Amino acid sequence: MDALYPRLLVRDFDAATRFWSAALRDLLGVEPVKVLPDHGYANWDVDGQAVLVLYAREAVARTVGTEALPARSPGQDTAMLVLRVDNVDEAARRLAGHGAMVVVEPRDRPQWGPNLRTAHLRDPEGNLIELQSY
Numbered sequence: 001m002d003a004l005y006p007r008l009l010v011r012d013f014d015a016a017t018r019f020w021s022a023a024l025r026d027l028l029g030v031e032p033v034k035v036l037p038d039h040g041y042a043n044w045d046v047d048g049q050a051v052l053v054l055y056a057r058e059a060v061a062r063t064v065g066t067e068a069l070p071a072r073s074p075g076q077d078t079a080m081l082v083l084r085v086d087n088v089d090e091a092a093r094r095l096a097g098h099g100a101m102v103v104v105e106p107r108d109r110p111q112w113g114p115n116l117r118t119a120h121l122r123d124p125e126g127n128l129i130e131l132q133s134y
Helices: 013-028 057-064 088-097
Strands: 007-010 034-036 041-046 049-056 080-084 101-108 117-122 128-133
Touching (some): 013 088, 088 101
Parallel strands (some): 080 128
8 A cells, every 4th residue: 555545524625624734734844735625625745645635525425425315423433633743732722723622631641651642622623633742
């Protein structure tokens, strides 16, 4: 496999693109490689490997033939993006400044691994984000 392309399927493509462009630039210094608003597609790569791909939900629904199904389903999260950062507290503050909602404040997680610190947030689409540092 050459690359793995993690995708978030988003309802509001423009808002998600603005958020992730600012967040990835701020946290990782990564700029979007391609943004195609008419197709509901955007991607961010580093050295040819995808960091993130956004795709409009309605475009995917049309592609796979599910546009007649409910756009939203109740339940637990089905995906989470994990970003390893140098300083979880600072990264959480910065993401919150870009519009993310803090779900779980930064905390140490020794039960998950030595020196592991995490925080959990939601982007404006409600997607779960874990920030972690060792």
